[in-house]
Amino acid sequence: MKHILITGSTDGIGKLLALRLAIEGHFVGVHGRTDAKLKATVTEIKAESKNDNVVGFLADFSNLSEVKQMATEVFEKMPKIDVLVNNAGVLKTKTDTASNGVDVRLVVNYLAPYQFTNAVLPLLKKADAPRIVNLSSAAQSPVSLSALKGEMSLGANDAYAQSKLALTMWSFDLAKKEPSILVVAVNPGSLLNTKMANEAYGQHWSPAEKGVAILYDLASTDLAETGTYYDNDKGFYSKAHPDAYDSNKISALMQLTKGLL
Template identity: 75%
Template structure:
């Protein structure tokens, strides 16, 4: 039995992955930002999987103080974490920036998982063969440090693409620094049949299961390779944006990130 935590798992591929792992008998922790939805999802997964080892954590990922609280709660309730899937993400939003003035996509898709993962790193290190699966995207674009500091605004697509590249750059850096933790970035597939794709584009190209399958394989099988980027549109490992291999840009990104957090 493994201890697995999946963020952003009250719907979409996160929820389907949680259900699949719970059915296999693992200890699964899910996360959501709506208490009602979190409780409904918990009951549903427990009932369908006949597994009582399913727990939930509540946090609004656009609020970093909430993320910090959740990390403390996770540290109390989980003995270790074998697999962390940083799946929580946002594209469309009613608000474009957080009170700090930073685009909500940069906060939810990058700053929050960065802060959360670093806060629970001691728990991850307790596992025998820990791994972190970070959800990137085919959309990747050079990070504007001014935007990351909340000093410039971005369009929705641009902010999303920058947040996903930032996450990928950090994944590669974390893999290099933490040799005992397998860290892999993945584009689970473009326009999967999920709420996010429908809200953003009103259509989908592939079933959600395509994304669930790759997340499962990277979380549970030896397909996962540390410090790599798996592009599920191609069905193979691929080269990420050039910035993800630029050590100076990565250094600047992490310095800016640490100042913000």
């Protein structure tokens, strides 16, 4: 039995992955933003999987103090983390700015997973072969450090693409700094049939199961390679955006991120 935590798992591929892993008998941590939905999801997964080792964690990832609070709670409820899947993400939203004045996509898709992962690193290090799966995207564009400081605003798609490149750059950096932890970034597939894609684009290209299958493989099989980017649109490891291999840009991003948090 592994201890697995999946952020953003009350919907879409996160929820389907949590169910699949719970059915296999693992201890699964589910995370959601609203209390009612989180409780309903935990109840549903427990019933469908006949597995009582399913716990819920509540946090709005656009609020970094809630992210910090959730990390504390994870220490109370999980003895270790074998696999962390940073799946929580947002594209279209009612408010474009998070509580700290930064674009909500940069906060939810990058700053929150960065902060959360660093907070729970001791639990990952208690596992025999820990791994982190970070959900990137085919959409990746150069990160504006000014936008990350909240000094300028971005369009939704641009902010999303920047947040996903920032996450990928950090994944590569973390893989180098923590050789005992396998860290892989993945584009689970473009326009999967999920709430996020349908709300943003009103259409989808592939079933959600395509994303669930690759996340499952990267979380629990030998397919995962540390410090890499897997592109599920192509079905193989691929090159991320060139900035993800630029050590100067990565260190500037890491320095600013540490400063912000």
